[in-house]
Amino acid sequence: MSEQIPLLGYADRLSGRPGDSIAFKVSSYLPEDYEARLVRVISADPNPDGPGMIEEEAAAPFAVRYPSRPQPFYPGSYVRIDHSLTLAGAPALEAVIWPTLINGRDQVVMAAGDMALMVLADGSLGGTLGQHRFSTGVPLKIRHWYRVRFSYDPAAKQVVLVQRVTGPGGDFGEEIKRAAGVHIEPGGAAVVSIAARLEDGRACDFFNGKIEAPTIYAGQEIAARWDFSEEISATVARDVGPAGLHGEIVNLPARGMTGARWDGSEQCWRHAPGHYAAIHFHEDDIYDFGWETDFSYTIPEDLPSGVYAMRLRCGQHEDAIPFFVCPPRGRPSASLCVLISTFTYAVYGNHARPDFSAEWKDEFARWGAYPHNPAEHQEYGLSTYNYHSDGSGICHASHRRPLFNLRPGYVTFGYGPGSRHRHFQADSHLWAWLHRKGYAYDIVTDQELHDDGADAIRGYKALVTGSHPEYHTAETLDALQGYRDTGGKLAYLGGNGFYWRVALHCNEPGAIEIRRAEAGIRAWAAEPGEYYNAFDGAYGGLWRRNGRPPQALAGVGFSAQGQFEGSYYRRKVAADDPEVGWIFSNVDDEIIGDFGLSGGGAAGFELDRADPRLGTPDNVYVLASSEGHGESFVLVPEEVLTHITVWPDEPKEDLLRADMVYFELPGGGAVFSTGSITFCGSLPWNDFDNNVSTLLGNVLDRFLG
8 A cells, every 4th residue: 555645535525506515524644633725716727838726715715624633444345244143053155256366365255253255365265164264275267157165064073165167057067175174163143244254343355256146054944145136226235035134235346247147148137137146346346435524514505606625734735625516406697507527527536547657746746736646546446447456347436535636736647738637627727718708607517417407407598518528327418408409509618528328326425337338448348248237227338329429419429539639620611601600700710729738739639520320410510620630549449340441431531530510409509519628728728818719709609698
């Protein structure tokens, strides 16, 4: 584990409305009290060549000191059973397992009092009974299914360990069996846990892999059996045995996972739950740190909607916990709504980049940037763009823990031109522009859009996105489409938007699930048969695979990606065009955005293009298209069919572009889309005086007029 960070915190929610209370949880290893101070975040970019960090004292002052105290956290998923079980007669522990990691440490499959079934440090099946340890002496193969059993017969004074390969057709192959003599007096009430052992109430010796049908026998009778095919969307483990010892599933291991009986005949766990009776546990699963609340802040009625941060300071150490203040429900305070992509922020939360270098930190320090990086503090839990220690992809995200890259001043890249930001910090280029240009605006986040639907954005003349609104639920897409189709003006100012489908947990606030199924630019690929979300039972993966390509909403969709480099757009319509010439009012240049703080240009990194076959409407105007992209740019996988053919049946080089488009809807709505993730980074260039800034001003002035 790396050195403990002295001062760090998080909030129980990322957004709220006046009257809502936000709980702040802080861990401080410092001897002095720390100060908490409320600020409004205007710009989160520490680059001295850009707008710099801009924060204002909040209209409703909040500055209080609190005592420091360290707060620990405990990764690792398991099942905790709060009721004990009496091990009568000849007890036996049995389960079907799919181990995924041999890590040189004991890994408990199931424990009941002094008896435990486990994978030993050397990879062999083992068991413990009191102070005695036993092993088959034969290593298990990772990613293979086994039926394993550990039994004790006190009358015969004998323990038996059994392992056998199993699969959809049942057990097969050689049964490996080891017996040994031992005598221990049967214990009384036994505390039971699955996928870990409990010591002094704390879980340890976590199992990595899938477990199915963990069962405790008393002689030939079942004393308890947990059926993980039941209530897959919940965090309860149902005991279908006579005792009803239902358990709580801790730290959100992956459910809806293929089990030993899965034979490929069904791809959805809802249709054949018996094929999905396994849970995939990990030693590094983490959902909610569970820190105690240090203080709460109730949003005042008169606090303007905006982006805020609770700034913590103790001596030379600082932290800042962002949150987003929305207007009162149904009472917009401005004509313009800014949609904050908190689902995307959380899904990328604590992304440890594989190319991170400690040398980057020297320049970050000169900028006064946020000093901590998830690549150096992986113990705080990683993002869904990383892997678990067993090599499986992380499919759950949560903001109920400190997220380093959701901090003012955090820098994503250590190379390339400009500010090198993504997400929260890159979106602040838009907020800073709005402030400089005098546009009044309200904030609404993905959460309000998901919870309230179109009502969350009803009454706004225009809605703008940030640079990367990538992750969406069906509810958020429905809300945006309903807003657009009933007269709303939508400005999509990013790239790679509306791309992945995610699900929210029904009773674990802040938990988000992503299944990286079938194609798409993916950090990892879901296992066959595991493409359906456990949280809601819907088919996961790309929205394009779900029949809702981004072009159908915004006119453009993800087409190509390269290094964090920006190019420019070449204009395609004249200023005197009777329909769309107004967009280029006071913009005489043919080349748009050959500058910027994000990659050096307004069109870069991740590019979206128009395609009528994917839903771009017939009445679309392609205002400009990018060109001049570097050799690193490639088509996204869903566009590629073979080594010589692509899905759009056009030359590959023609598809490596961003399209800036505009179209109108029959109900009076309109859409303006930039098709580039680096567009907003050009807004602050030259002290906010440039052709990208002018162009966006023209669009918003028309939308708000």
